Amino acid sequence: KQEVTQIPAALSVPEGENLVLNCSFTDSAIYNLQWFRQDPGKGLTSLLLIQSSQREQTSGRLNASLDKSSGRSTLYIAASQPGDSATYLCAVSVWNGNKLVFGAGTILRVKS
């Protein structure tokens, strides 16, 4: 059974700091990996998707990497801003039907 773990559970940083969020998964047979952002009481916004054959993806100040063999992904956020404050969720897609298995998330607070 696929399990996804995110570390840390919560993170508080001053504005402008670069930061790394970690995600690990137990079964390396994944189809892809997605990082999402969730604001309180809201739905999920897709940030980045990395296919199983890829090593990283970049979008603006965000960079996500994937090491499938070791079951790890990281989300790097450069020059953090207060507007980045949210919960960040990592999810892996299984091959059959591509349902997503989520971690519990990292709650990020960026202080101005």
Added chain:
Amino acid sequence: DTGVSQDPRHKITKRGQNVTFRCDPISEHNRLYWYRQTLGQGPEFLTYFQNEAQLEKSRLLSDRFSAERPKGSFSTLEIQRTEQGDSAMYLCASSLSGGNNEQFFGPGTRLTVL
């Protein structure tokens, strides 16, 4: 197209009542997923459809839950005889099979069972 929509956004009901939620996916997407999220946790998979066929159901989906996607477009999720433990955010997502199958989520329906 403005993305995945869900209705209602909030639902408060009394224990024992039936509730129904609706999800409208992105129009060209043939896959539709339902997830449930409780406070402080990541979403958990409930069920998914490819076109009108329901292809997988989680063990979380007890016999009080039923989902349909009759014409391969919108979907409904019904919960019968609601219990306080059903209180959660119910999220719908859609995707296009093949390719990278990126899932796009709606805003969710927040259910509170009193």
